[in-house]
């Protein structure tokens with residue numbers, strides 16, 4: 001199986017530089033302006049795409065192409081592109097006209113597909129910038145307009161952002177699904193449900209005295225609220241699979257000193273990221289590498305080896321190891337198989353018990369109790385090159401006794417057993433994140449989790465007020481619905497909008 005290193009940073013925007021060129025000033029009527037930006041990547045490339053969105057898009061296309069009429073909507077047309085003010089020819093390229101509302105943003109949009117050299121793209125951008133009513137777009141402004149014109153809900157916007165940033169196949173699948181609106185549809189259906197319940201309760205409040213409302217309306221609402229509570233709880237109990245897949249699965253290498261943890265990290269990321277040496281206690285700081293393992297994004301951490309020590313710095317290193325273990329989604333316990341084998345044959349099972357105790361510590365629950373099960377753990381028995389085949393056999397048999405642990409023998413030195421280890425790792429990642437295409441869509445952001453939790457709290461308060469004060473109970477249903485609305489953006493929340501759209505590049 002192949003693994004790839006992932007880029008550490010996200011897409012850099014060149015907004016600052018372009019803003020300086022165009023001397024943009026703040027404008028309160030910004031949404032009335034037509035925005036433009038380079039939407040393809042920056043730097044030299046074969047073809048670059050420049051987009052505009054807003055009321056003067058069509059006029060801009062006519063000015064730059066010198067055409068009398070707009071081309072057919074959504075049809076590619078070859079055209080010369082000139083600077084309308086200097087009259088200078090800039091390029092021959094393809095132009096597209098998307099009249100609103102049938103466009104990405106819902107407004108009139110155009111696209112110019114030009115040769116990707118910096119002189120051409122800068123020329124076209126400058127020509128656009130000199131036309132009245134056109135302004136350089138801010139990061140995420142195209143998507144923001146799509147959201148404001150109800151082309152996308154917030155979960156779809158987040159899906160689109162994740163798709164642009166997706167580095168592995170599993171991330172891409174999850175993002176595509178969210179962008180297609182499945183998560184939003186789920187929350188909308190819950191919201192509709194709540195609206196119906198609320199209508200029933202309000203009808204009861206207003207009309208029950210006139211006997212116009214059927215018996216049992218309230219108990220039906222009670223049942224429906226309980227059902228929804230269960231659905232939301234089930235949705236929240238997903239071991240954070242969607243969020244993990246989005247932000248990377250935390251895999252921590254831990255174990256005694258000199259077991260070969262740093263060697264394993266280096267082998268997996270195919271570069272000498274961590275220092276390897278025969279001196280016990282070499283690693284002190286946590287060393288991280290971002291990897292794509294079988295399509296799953298992994299943040300792999302190498303940690304300081306665990307042993308008794310008087311050295312202050314090493315003790316601090318071990319404190320960091322434990323902190324990292326607390327956050328781990330999956331622990332790889334690395335051990336020196338030769339050493340373990342020697343201890344096994346020289347003792348009457350005592351050392352085995354010690355090792356089991358040490359492993360149990362590693363896979364214990366994290367302190368916040370947010371995960372209900374102990375973390376999965378793989379026992380990587382390293383340095384198998386130093387072991388006789390009979391000793392290997394004996395070690396594997398002994399490992400079978402520890403039910404919690406999946407063990408495999410490997411050697412960082414010879415590469416033996418590495419394939420098997422990686423396959424075991426991938427199986428674990430699959431189990432943790434699932435196939436993003438199968439089953440109900442997962443929530444992918446802490447933001448979703450927070451609103452869903454608040455929604456659940458409001459529903460619990462509904463039951464609390466139900467027999468005391470029906471008006472207050474109805475208010476709780478309204479609060480619950482408002483929390484669902486905040487996830488999809490149906491309920492305004494300007495502060496979070498800005499945070500979400502800032503994650504986009506200029507031109508998206």
Ligand SMILES: Nc1nc2c(ncn2[C@@H]2O[C@H](COP(=O)(O)OP(=O)(O)OP(=O)(O)O)[C@@H](O)[C@H]2O)c(=O)[nH]1
Nearest residue numbers: 257258259260261262263277281282283305412413
């Ligand atoms: N024979 C053999 N030696 C190995 C293997 N893997 C690592 N080593 C050696 O074991 C020693 C310790 O390796 P490290 O990777 O530094 O071990 P570590 O667990 O990171 O050690 P600390 O950071 O000190 O906790 C080095 O001399 C490595 O060359 C292996 O598969 N076979």
Ligand SMILES: [K+]
Nearest residue numbers: 258277279282
């Ligand atoms: K070492």
Ligand SMILES: [Mg+2]
Nearest residue numbers: 261262282283
């Ligand atoms: Mg090390």
